[in-house]
Amino acid sequence: MSQPQENQLASIADCRRDFPALHQQVHGHPLAFLDSAASAQQPESVIEAVARYQQRDHANVHRGVYTLSHRATEAYEGARDKIRSFINAANRREVILTSGTTESINLVAQSYCRPLLQPGDEILITHMEHHANIVPWQLVCEQTGAVVVAAPINDAGELDIDAFDQLLSERTRLVAVAHVSNALGTVNPVEELISRAQARDIPVLLDGAQGVPHMSVDVRALGCDFYAFSAHKMFGPTGTGVLFGKEALLEDMPPYQGGGDMILEVSFDGTTYNELPYKFEAGTPNISGVIGLGAAIDYLLSVGMDNVAQHETQLLDYMMQQLGDIDGMRLIGTAGSKASVQSFLVDDIHPHDLGTILDHQGVAIRTGHHCAMPVMDYFGVPGTARASVALYNNRGDIDQLVDAIRKAQQIFS
């Protein structure tokens, strides 16, 4: 390995210091936090940005003529500009602020799909989607008579691209695919999927909740039509997220919710909607959350997304290898291209029992179906244990995980 890379990785190792929550003991052990795929911890800079806003600058945005409202609006809209730049959207009108990935996807289902769908039309998803990228489509299909079609996966947890291709039909109105699977860690070949769909003029939504925290995302290079993600999985606060949409599509879509801020003029004869992006942002938004997201982006940029990706890839490889060395280990999700996540089962220990015993060793992992029940059905398991790494994890966390699993095996032996 070359010297500069060593330096970069050294600076990544320092990241851990920036996250106050990681420096505590749980049940007498140092916390090994391996559940960032559910929600990531926040660096000091995000916590401080939110606190500073709450202490000094809080006022409603886009409304007041006084100083605090100006400051709040500036910070809020400044965050939108950071998001635009971070994902390389063409302009800020394409950055809709939502409550999270779930709302972003529901917005597309109700505002883009619902007016368009006819009985028999199809939404093409995959078998590895999170419930947030399944249920909104089922709802809009119930409303319109359209159907949800799921492309199959294989035993490694990879999408069957040929089957996907064959399922793209005359009736497909939208493709909605995870950038990275939350249950399996699979990185989908989204460029390939997008080019196949768009060759048939079918727009593509990417569920980027597990993509953005782990790799550099450029929506223009990807060419996707919609990209949805959440702040709290990328070291920002909960309750905040983003929908990127191509401007031409967003322009033609009706508002998702009615209320304040999304209008230009209201009378009882009719209402004129506000311009993008405000047309889709009814009501007082999560101002502090968005400011926190802006600070999280600053933080990620200071570390460098390529450094993050490199560090996590090495750590995930190490984790898969260490877990794989445990007798009785079944790794679920062994795709060729993966990020952050490893699901597994050990002996016949139920994941929930494993989770409790690991917690006792200071190791925090997720157990259960990971809001991806079709994935669990595919592998014939009620749930799995899942460890996920983020930029602040290190090999010590993985070693602690492995020791704790061995202890669980002893208890259940």
Add this chain to the structure above:
Amino acid sequence: MNAIDINHDGELRDLYRELILDHARNPRHFHKIDDATHTAEGINPLCGDKLRLYAKVDGDVITEASFEGSGCAISVASASLMTDLVTGLSVHRALGCFAEITGRLTNPDHHVGQDIGVNLDKLRALDGVRDYPSRVKCATLAWHALNSAVTGQSQPVSTE
């Protein structure tokens, strides 16, 4: 491999007592009753525990109780212990046990209510879950299913 002394981890041992592990590994009454008079499904969506409870009631007496399904060690052991305990009890007494057990596991200030005339000492093995709020639902799942079965509720019960 690191030296691990599980005997020094009292809290964990308190949750995963030998009796619990034994019933989890070898659950009693783990089968279907074809001519059950009462049945109910119990679901704990948090961890995917899912069991179906069967009871055969003759007059007012539970002559047989059993279960099928999959779940964590706590939920399987609890169902196993429960079906053992309620076999031969009147429905009234079984419901008294349900109230006593759920009270004991969910309410830290719980005091033994009226004497229900059933020795519940064996179920003390489950007391360890009180320190694990997310696991109490596992321990009470079978009891909720029993309550639902014998009181004739048709909807699956969920401890979520």
